[in-house]
Amino acid sequence: MSALFLILAAVALAGACAAMMLRGLVHCALALAVAFAGIGALYLNLGAQFLGLAQLLVYVGAIAVLIVFVILLTRGADSAPLSPAARPITGIVVATAVFGVLAWAVVHSGAIRSPEQPAPPVTVRQLGVDLMGGYVFPLEVMGLMLTVALIGAVIVAMKEKQGTQ
Amino acid sequence: MTPLAGCLLVSSMLFAIGLAGALTRRNTILVLVGIELMLNAANLNFVAFWRFGPHSGPSTGIIFGLFSIGVAAAEAAVGLALILAVYRHTKTTDLSQLNGRGQ
Numbered sequence: 468m469s470a471l472f473l474i475l476a477a478v479a480l481a482g483a484c485a486a487m488m489l490r491g492l493v494h495c496a497l498a499l500a501v502a503f504a505g506i507g508a509l510y511l512n513l514g515a516q517f518l519g520l521a522q523l524l525v526y527v528g529a530i531a532v533l534i535v536f537v538i539l540l541t542r543g544a545d546s547a548p549l550s551p552a553a554r555p556i557t558g559i560v561v562a563t564a565v566f567g568v569l570a571w572a573v574v575h576s577g578a579i580r581s582p583e584q585p586a587p588p589v590t591v592r593q594l595g596v597d598l599m600g601g602y603v604f605p606l607e608v609m610g611l612m613l614t615v616a617l618i619g620a621v622i623v624a625m626k627e628k629q630g631t632q
Numbered sequence: 633m634t635p636l637a638g639c640l641l642v643s644s645m646l647f648a649i650g651l652a653g654a655l656t657r658r659n660t661i662l663v664l665v666g667i668e669l670m671l672n673a674a675n676l677n678f679v680a681f682w683r684f685g686p687h688s689g690p691s692t693g694i695i696f697g698l699f700s701i702g703v704a705a706a707e708a709a710v711g712l713a714l715i716l717a718v719y720r721h722t723k724t725t726d727l728s729q730l731n732g733r734g735q
Contacts, residue, residue: 472635472638476638476642479642479646480642480645480646480649483646483649483650483669484649486653486665486669487649487650487652487653487657487662487665487666487669488653492659492661492662495662495665496665499665499668499669502669502672503672506646506672506675506676509639509642509676509679510676510679510697513639513679513680513683514683515679515682515683515693515694515697517694517698518679518694518697518698518701521698521701522675522701525701525704525705526668526672526701529705530668530704530705530708533708533709533712534661534664534665534708534712536712537661537712537715537716538661540716540719541661541715541716541719541725555656557655558651558652558655558656559652559655559656561651561652561655562648562649562651562652562655563648563652565647565648565651566644566645566647566648569640569644569647569648570641570644573637573640573641573644574637584684586683587682587683587690587691588690589690589691589694593690593691594691594694594695597689597691597695598695598698602695605699609699609702609703612702612703612706613702613705613706616705616706616707616709616710617709619710619713620709620710620712620713621713623710623713623714623716623717624712624713624716624717626720627720
């Protein structure tokens, strides 16, 4: 495990912690962008260049900005102080228990003791040929789903006219 | 520790952070942020197993990760639209105030 991997993982985890713990909502969104960028850099470090850049484009470029938009559009809710978390201890205990079980399973699993091997060679050309070849049906379903999600999001968020339900 | 175990530990830590946030925060937007972090942790697992595990083809893990990112993007768009719609009706994004409304 290289030092670069540890640094990138620390950046991603620190960003995620900050996104979940900071008080200001806009600060949370910016920390979330840092966490997403760190995860994208981890993909690059693991040799998945196309996926890393797609992560940067989709998450940092689109989803983080979308979250900032929604935070600003729901700005009026900030004036009332947020009610304190009802049971923060319960949530933290549950999350720690989940992490403990996952880490125990990872450390005690025999299947992960695989030897170091070179990254599988994947070019963008190969990815395109695969997406248009063997995976063309899932690709079309994904396109249809994104279209439906886009139209549905617009309809749900559209202002209702007076008198129409 | 093998690199695969390191990746899996990082991703389970990300998952736990997202879960803790989704369970403790009282703002609907931040709950959605926690869910996004959990989805990203799962995606990191796909890439880690593609890189270090046995695989049937050289690009299977990448393509699965791409589809996963697409589904997460659709989920975020619909979720944020729902938050906006609920905010228009109730003028709040506080979960404990929203809880019990709508009957």
